[in-house]
Structure formats: structure tokens, C-alpha cells
Amino acid sequence: MSPARLFSARLRTVFEDVGHWALSTRAGLKPSRRLPQQASPRLLSVGRADHAKRQELPGKKPLSEKKLKRYFVDCRRVLVCGGNGGAGASCFHSEPRKEFGGPDGGDGGNGGHVILRVDQQVKSLSSVLSRYQGFSGEDGGSKNCFGRSGAVLYVQVPVGTLVKEGGRVVADLSRVGDEYIAALGGAGGKGNRFFLANDNRAPVTCTPGQPGQQRVLHLELKTVAHAGMVGVPTANSIAHTEL
Structure with a gap:
């Protein structure tokens, strides 16, 4: 055998031994000690794309009543x-031992008013509801007991609120603490004690309570109505100026 062939045969044997040693060493390592394989750039890009898809925001959902109140509202129609x-x-x-005691029916209580009150903390009409119902008075009782009147219902509005009814301004709430009676409460009914007279010593008549006042009001923020006068002129103002 020539020296060149002998050298190549020995070199091949050495490489085969090294390969067998590497395989045995890799098989003997524990899974926790094995070195992690380096991910290819293509796999990394695919993983990032999947992660980005998961972070995408879902479709738009209808806003709840609580979230709608966060937005600024400058006009509101209210039934009070x-x-x-x-x-x-x-x-x-x-x-006992008093046969003819006489009438002692008490009067009913008056209904509560609905009042608009200016509050400095309120900045918009978003918190104002579309309908308000005042508190009713209690019925009268025996032993000349009068019914309790209904409590006043206050509606907080921002400074500069215009109250309109039928296109006519009925109130201008421009200062803190201003109040306006939006709806009057009904009067309480009369008990039979009220109808006692010389010619009628035993009345049985009593009257029911009166219903409360109902009104449809339009609330508008005066400051927002004049906001077009400040800043860059609007298209309407430019047109009026040219005319």
C-alpha cells in the first residue's frame, strides 16, 4: 500500500471515531443541560406575527350608558x-265612652317639586336624564294625622344653562347656586275634618291629591352656543361677513 493511501485511510478512521464520540456525548447529556438550538430568522418572524395578531384590539362594541356619560353634551330634552x-x-x-267623637281625618301631603340647580362641579349636560319624576306625598291618617310631603328632587346642571319651553327662554342659570322650579308638586287632598261645619257635623267627604305638573323642557349650554365666536372663523361666519 502506498503512503498516500495509508494516510487517507488513517484520517478517515480518526474522523469516524470523532463522530461516534460526539454522538455518544450528546446522547449522554440531560435534556436540561443541552444547548438550545438557535431559531431561524423565518421562525422568529412567524412567531412575532402571531403575537401581534393576538394583541390586536377586538371589533368596536356599542358604548354603555356609563361610558356615554363621559362625553360632552350641550343640549338635552327633559320631561319633568x-x-x-x-x-x-x-x-x-x-x-271608649265617647260615642260621638267627630271627624278626625287628616290631609294628604303635598308632592315634591323638581328643581334645577347650578353646580360648579358639573361641566356638561351628559349627567342629566331624559325624564324626572318627583316624590309623591303620603296619604292622610286618622287622629288628624297629616301625610308627609314629598321631598324636593334637585337636578344638577352646569353654569350657563338655558332653559327653554316651546322655543321661549324661561330661565337663564348663569351663576353658581341659581335654582329654577322645573315642575311643581301636586297639592295634597283634604280630609273630612276640613269639611266640618255647623250645618254638617259628621262630614264623610274627602278629596284625592292633585297630580304634579308635567313639562317638556329643552336645556342648552349658553357657552357652547357662542363658541363659534372664538378661534378660527367658521364657514357660516365667513359667508355672513361676505354678505
Whole structure:
């Protein structure tokens, strides 16, 4: 055998031994000690794309009533109803050894008013509801007990609120603390004690309570109505100027 062939045969044997040693060493390593394989750039790009798809925002959902109140509102149509009055009572005094005690039915309580009040903390009409119902008064009772009147319902509005009814301005709430009675409460009914007279010593008549006042009001922020006068002229203002 020539020296060149002998050298190549020995070199091939050495390389085969090195390969067998590398395979045995890799098989003997524990999974936790094995070196991580380097990911290809293509796999990294695919992983980033999938992660970006997961982070995409879902489709638009309808806003809830709570979120709608966060937005600025400068005009609102409101139906206000005052509280109903309580009914009067028709009864007679009952006591041992007192046969003719007489009428003692009390009057009903008055209904509560609905009042618009200016609050400095309120910046928009977004918190104003489309309908308000005042508190009703309680009915009258025996022993000349009058019914309790309904509490006043306050509606907080921002400074500079114009109150319109039928296209006519009925109130201008431009200062902090200003109030306007939007709807009056109904009067309470009369008990049979109220109808006692010389010619009628035992009345049984009593009246029901009156219903509260109902009104449709349009609330508008005066400051927003004149906002077009400030800043860059609008198209309408330019047209009026040219005319």
C-alpha cells in the first residue's frame, strides 16, 4: 500500500471515531443541560406575527350608558313631572265612652317639586336624564294625622344653562347656586275634618291629591352656543361677513 493511501485511510478512521464520540456525548447529556438550538430568522418572524395578531384590539362594541356619560353634551330634552299629592282620609274619632267623637281625618301631603340647580362641579349636560319624576306625598291618617310631603328632587346642571319651553327662554342659570322650579308638586287632598261645619257635623267627604305638573323642557349650554365666536372663523361666519 502506498503512503498516500495509508494516510487517507488513517484520517478517515480518526474522523469516524470523532463522530461516534460526539454522538455518544450528546446522547449522554440531560435534556436540561443541552444547548438550545438557535431559531431561524423565518421562525422568529412567524412567531412575532402571531403575537401581534393576538394583541390586536377586538371589533368596536356599542358604548354603555356609563361610558356615554363621559362625553360632552350641550343640549338635552327633559320631561319633568312633579310629585303627586297624597289623598285625604275620611274617618271618625273612636274612643271608649265617647260615642260621638267627630271627624278626625287628616290631609294628604303635598308632592315634591323638581328643581334645577347650578353646580360648579358639573361641566356638561351628559349627567342629566331624559325624564324626572318627583316624590309623591303620603296619604292622610286618622287622629288628624297629616301625610308627609314629598321631598324636593334637585337636578344638577352646569353654569350657563338655558332653559327653554316651546322655543321661549324661561330661565337663564348663569351663576353658581341659581335654582329654577322645573315642575311643581301636586297639592295634597283634604280630609273630612276640613269639611266640618255647623250645618254638617259628621262630614264623610274627602278629596284625592292633585297630580304634579308635567313639562317638556329643552336645556342648552349658553357657552357652547357662542363658541363659534372664538378661534378660527367658521364657514357660516365667513359667508355672513361676505354678505
